[in-house]
Amino acid sequence: MSNIVKGAFILTLASFLSKFLGMIYVIPFNALVGDTGGTLFSFAYTPYSIFISLSTVGIPVAVSKFVSKYNSLGDYETSYKMFKIASKIMAITGIVAFLVLFFSSEWLAHLMITSDDPVGITVEDVTFVTRMVSIALLIIPVMSISRGFFQGYETMMPTAVSQVIESIIRILFILVGSFVIIKVMGGSIVTAVGFSTFAAFIGALASCIVLYIYWKKTKPTINQQLEMQQKSYNVSTKELLVELFQYAGPFILVGLAIPLYQLVDQFTFERAMVASGLEKIWESAYAVINYYGHKIVIIPMTIATGLSLSILPTLTKSFTQKDRELLNNQINQALQIVFVLVIPAAAGMAILSNETYGALYGMNDIAGQLLAWYSPVVLLFGLFSVSAAILQGINEQRFAVISLLAGLLVKVLLNVQLIHWFGAKGAIFGTALASGIAVVLNLVHIKKSISFSYKQLFKRTILILIFTAIMVIAIWIVKIILEFIIPADTRMGVIIHLMVGVMAGGGVYLYLAHTSTLLERVLGKRISIDLIKRKRSR
Numbered sequence: 001m002s003n004i005v006k007g008a009f010i011l012t013l014a015s016f017l018s019k020f021l022g023m024i025y026v027i028p029f030n031a032l033v034g035d036t037g038g039t040l041f042s043f044a045y046t047p048y049s050i051f052i053s054l055s056t057v058g059i060p061v062a063v064s065k066f067v068s069k070y071n072s073l074g075d076y077e078t079s080y081k082m083f084k085i086a087s088k089i090m091a092i093t094g095i096v097a098f099l100v101l102f103f104s105s106e107w108l109a110h111l112m113i114t115s116d117d118p119v120g121i122t123v124e125d126v127t128f129v130t131r132m133v134s135i136a137l138l139i140i141p142v143m144s145i146s147r148g149f150f151q152g153y154e155t156m157m158p159t160a161v162s163q164v165i166e167s168i169i170r171i172l173f174i175l176v177g178s179f180v181i182i183k184v185m186g187g188s189i190v191t192a193v194g195f196s197t198f199a200a201f202i203g204a205l206a207s208c209i210v211l212y213i214y215w216k217k218t219k220p221t222i223n224q225q226l227e228m229q230q231k232s233y234n235v236s237t238k239e240l241l242v243e244l245f246q247y248a249g250p251f252i253l254v255g256l257a258i259p260l261y262q263l264v265d266q267f268t269f270e271r272a273m274v275a276s277g278l279e280k281i282w283e284s285a286y287a288v289i290n291y292y293g294h295k296i297v298i299i300p301m302t303i304a305t306g307l308s309l310s311i312l313p314t315l316t317k318s319f320t321q322k323d324r325e326l327l328n329n330q331i332n333q334a335l336q337i338v339f340v341l342v343i344p345a346a347a348g349m350a351i352l353s354n355e356t357y358g359a360l361y362g363m364n365d366i367a368g369q370l371l372a373w374y375s376p377v378v379l380l381f382g383l384f385s386v387s388a389a390i391l392q393g394i395n396e397q398r399f400a401v402i403s404l405l406a407g408l409l410v411k412v413l414l415n416v417q418l419i420h421w422f423g424a425k426g427a428i429f430g431t432a433l434a435s436g437i438a439v440v441l442n443l444v445h446i447k448k449s450i451s452f453s454y455k456q457l458f459k460r461t462i463l464i465l466i467f468t469a470i471m472v473i474a475i476w477i478v479k480i481i482l483e484f485i486i487p488a489d490t491r492m493g494v495i496i497h498l499m500v501g502v503m504a505g506g507g508v509y510l511y512l513a514h515t516s517t518l519l520e521r522v523l524g525k526r527i528s529i530d531l532i533k534r535k536r537s538r
Helices: 003-024 026-056 059-072 076-112 123-138 140-152 157-184 189-228 237-252 254-275 282-297 301-320 324-351 353-361 367-374 377-393 397-422 425-450 455-485 491-515 518-523 525-537
Strands: none
Touching (some): 003 026, 003 301, 026 076, 026 140, 026 157, 026 254, 026 282, 026 353, 059 237, 076 123, 076 140, 076 189, 076 237, 123 189, 140 189, 157 189, 254 282, 254 377, 254 397, 254 425, 282 353, 301 324, 324 353, 324 377, 324 425, 324 518, 367 425, 377 425, 397 425, 455 491
């Protein structure tokens, strides 16, 4: 199995577990705090996510590339020196980010909440939950740099394990804390959400402990490499910082793609919906798009997230060694994995949107339709993540910022008008336009930069679309048959429809992809066979 697939599999599995747990816990969390709590939670987490990216300034990803580059040259001393310097920088930026977010939270809240409805979410509510989540910024940047260092060594397990442990501890704190505050102490939803956002700090602490354990195990190997090193490039601290920020600087915004789109919604959604006469449903619609529904949609993107993290060191090594044939093969494989897995997942989610949302959170008049429109956007999210990682791997990371800003400008200019025209789903259309523009620009620039050919990707995408269309027809037929036996008008009914629909659709797609050797060609023989065996064992 190739390094790219091994790394992708480990990180994808960890990312999937984290995102899956993140989706599952929202079910009881939704029962405790409702749509208002979900919207309030999202209002705090979006600026927090942006401040995480700003505080790390792209350095963890850059360190991953930096370490991979100098390790491939046999200069372990320079790699380790950069890690120590970057860790100090992260400690400082974390403190600064915490102070800025904590003291600007009330100002941000005034920008997000414009109505004077005393029953709904208030400026004071948003201020409180934002300040609670800001505390996590004190340690997350340092934690992120450790993950980047391990990934540069093409060791994905520390990142994977720490990510899963972080999610488990954070979720336990959220659910137990919310239950105690609301059900035992009779507290408010706002208080429960505030302590739920503070769980980010608790989870990060747990992750740091895991990473420290791995560090103690890995340190003897690093010391041995340093002692056996024969050649050193004697790069000065100033030169290291210049090179680091050349890598990291352009990626300050790349990790912000989704949070920035959500931030535009936070500043425009409420006022646009109120102006359109939809003030009664704005909180519920926002919760579906940017919190509860987003938790579902983002699951397939874990594949792309795992890829974007794992392909960078491998691509960097191929690019540094000027092995263009291997580089092209790796890029092809990365993009094809996204298409072969995310396209059917997005299509299946769209056709089963009512069943998915109803099974997880209960029946909702507007949620199913919004989720159906939102589902295909996950492919664009995944492609942006992977294409941006490819650009960094071939030293074209600056262009990823240009493409992101171009898409973001479209979102800013059109979001309000799209909401006026199409209601709540206008915000989804704005995000799709923004991410779509960014993806197209990235892919075109990759082609120009290294003369990359999309011919093979195009051919396999046509096959994937044909198989996906057959899968959708199969799901549609199953839904019609089931409706005569078990109507989907109760929660148990939609759960059964969802389970049968997923098994039927997934089974049809996997069978077609396996018998046509598509899975084997894209994922490699071992992984494709394992997927089929797991499917049959169920």
